[in-house]
Amino acid sequence: MQSWGKATPPSVIIDLSPIVLLRGDPSWGWVEAAVKAWREQKDPNARFYGVADNSLYYKLDDAGKRGLSEWKRKRMARSVSWADPEVLELATHFETASVLTTDLYRDHRRDFPWLQGTDRIWKPVVRDGAVGFDRLDYSPIPAEEVSWRIEEANLIPKGFKATGARDALKYEWGCTTSTCPWGSKAVIEEDPAFRDGQVVCPSCSALARRLGFRESTKEIVLLLGDDEVDRLPLAECSELTVGRGRDTDRYDVREVLEDAIASKVSRDHLKVINKSGRIFVEELGSKNGTNIVREDGAAAPLQKGVQQALAPNERMALAGGVLNIRLSGKKRPRGTYETDLTTPPFLRIEGD
Numbered sequence: 397m398q399s400w401g402k403a404t405p406p407s408v409i410i411d412l413s414p415i416v417l418l419r420g421d422p423s424w425g426w427v428e429a430a431v432k433a434w435r436e437q438k439d440p441n442a443r444f445y446g447v448a449d450n451s452l453y454y455k456l457d458d459a460g461k462r463g464l465s466e467w468k469r470k471r472m473a474r475s476v477s478w479a480d481p482e483v484l485e486l487a488t489h490f491e492t493a494s495v496l497t498t499d500l501y502r503d504h505r506r507d508f509p510w511l512q513g514t515d516r517i518w519k520p521v522v523r524d525g526a527v528g529f530d531r532l533d534y535s536p537i538p539a540e541e542v543s544w545r546i547e548e549a550n551l552i553p554k555g556f557k558a559t560g561a562r563d564a565l566k567y568e569w570g571c572t573t574s575t576c577p578w579g580s581k582a583v584i585e586e587d588p589a590f591r592d593g594q595v596v597c598p599s600c601s602a603l604a605r606r607l608g609f610r611e612s613t614k615e616i617v618l619l620l621g622d623d624e625v626d627r628l629p630l631a632e633c634s635e636l637t638v639g640r641g642r643d644t645d646r647y648d649v650r651e652v653l654e655d656a657i658a659s660k661v662s663r664d665h666l667k668v669i670n671k672s673g674r675i676f677v678e679e680l681g682s683k684n685g686t687n688i689v690r691e692d693g694a695a696a697p698l699q700k701g702v703q704q705a706l707a708p709n710e711r712m713a714l715a716g717g718v719l720n721i722r723l724s725g726k727k728r729p730r731g732t733y734e735t736d737l738t739t740p741p742f743l744r745i746e747g748d
Contacts, residue, residue, distance in 0.1 A: 405490050406445035408434060411483045411497035412473065413452045416460070418498070418520060422452075424460035426527075430496060430520045433527040438494075446473040447482045450585045450628070454577035454599075468652045471623040477585055477615065477728070484508045487516070494518055500532060502545040512536040561590040568613055568631040569595055569604040576600040580644045582636060583607065583629045608632020612673035615724035618652070619711075625652045629728055630670045637680070638714065638721070639665040649719055660684050660715040668721070669703065675723055676703040677712055684715035 410427065418426040427446070434442055446467055453461060453475065467473035476482050484504055487495050491510075495517045505511045513536050518529045569588055571578035576599055578584045589598040597604050612632035617624055628647065630636055638647045640663045649665075650658045662682035669676045679686045679698040687695040691709035698704060698712070706712065711722035 404443055405493075406486070407439065407441075407443045407490075407493050408445070409483055409486050409490070409493050409495050410444055410446040411479060411495065411499060412446040412448040412464070413479055414498040415496060415520060416448075416452060416456070419522065422455040422457075422460065424456060424463035426520070427463065429527045433520070434496070434529070437529065444472060445486065447479045447486065448473060448475045449479045450475050450477055450626075465651045468625040469620075469654060471620060471625070474624045474626065476627040477629055480504060481507070484511070496520060496529075497532075500534065502537060502542065505537065505542045506546060561595075564588070564590065564595045564606075566610055568607040568610050568629070569597075570607055570631075571597040571600065571602060572605050573597065573600050573602040574644075576602065580642070580646070582634045582645050583613070583631050585629065607634060608670070610728060612670070613728040614670055614673065614675050615726060615728060616668055616675065617722050617724050618647070619720040619722070620652060621717075621720070627724055630668060630675070632670050632672060634670050636668045637664055637666070638668065638719075639663045639680075639682075649714075653718060657718050660718050662715075665714055666698075666712060666721070668706075675706045677706050677721075678703045682715070686715075687713040687717075689713050689720075 410430070412427060415427050415430055416422050416424060431444055448464060453464060456464065464473065480499065480501065481504065483495065483497065484501065487493060488508060488510065493516070497517060498519050501508070501511055511534055514534045515531060517532045517534060519532050521528050521530050565588070568583050570582065571584055573579045576597060578597055578599055584597060584604065586598045588604070589596045589601070591601070595604045596602060608631045613629050615627050615629050618626040618628070628636070634645065636645055636647055638649065640648065640650055640658055640661055642648050649661045653661070662680070662684070664680045665682040666686050667678040667680055669678065677698065679700045679702070681700045686698045688698050688704065689695045689711050695713065706723060708723050708725060711720050713720050
């Protein structure tokens with residue numbers, strides 16, 4: 397959970413991905429419209445905090461990307477592999493906050509029992525071109541329905557019915573097309589696809605590249621101070637360069653840092669490496685260096701060219717701490733696949 401320090405906690409938590417897709421085509425404008433409408437209709441002093449799936453960034457146009465990045469710089473948002481549980485964990489912690497989403501979270505009601513009967517969750521709606529809000533119906537559902545919805549949410553993706561296809565889900569996959577949004581990322585973070593006996597990128601349909609075992613994937617957390625802004629998966633035998641630059645297997649700090657602050661970070665500042673499920677870090681000879689900060693707060697400079705294992709209770713402070721990196725304590729999450737969560741299994745017709 398993010399440490400809010402002296403910052404005022406949020407009064408509204410936004411599940412950003414479904415709001416951006418409120419009318420089909422992705423637009424950050426719906427987020428801005430929802431914020432404006434909530435302040436006009438509900439609370440002029442509302443404090444917003446958003447959570448996005450990592451995949452959302454690549455669905456946005458340039459203006460939308462700038463909008464999401466600006467929220468992160470202001471410590472108003474974070475991106476994670478799968479937003480749903482993060483949204484609900486925040487809502488559990490801030491128990492008076494409202495939630496904006498379009499999701500009924502039926503498959504999460506066992507882990508978050510307060511959802512049964514809650515009146516805290518609202519859906520933005522568009523009427524006559526203006527945004528309003530309808531309270532979502534979270535009437536309690538029986539335990540057996542919760543169970544089958546959980547089962548449905550964890551079923552394999554569409555097209556993955558053959559045994560060989562199911563074995564493919566043991567691995568992470570990367571895109572092989574440089575022009576694809578996922579081509580520059582270490583891991584494809586959307587539902588995989590399986591066509592003609594091959595795993596393909598769900599975005600461009602090019603053959604996917606098999607990476608390491610999914611169980612060996614680790615997540616690294618990027619923070620501004622103590623505030624989390626991004627959480628990224630790093631597959632087994634993969635590397636991620638942190639610095640100022642956009643390219644394959646890189647994290648560009650300019651997405652979350654103002655230009656004057658980002659300039660303190662070198663283009664090739666720090667390398668993060670996953671070796672069989674263990675994370676190592678390597679200082680690349682940056683101008684302002686990297687400190688490894690122990691659990692007790694003691695800091696020591698990371699030596700150039702030396703790969704050092706990163707322990708769960710340690711963090712890396714780049715350029716005097718303008719950006720921090722630590723390991724996530726969570727296992728690599730699996731998102732909810734695009735299954736039919738409306739019709740109970742016993743009412744479905746085989747072959748539909």
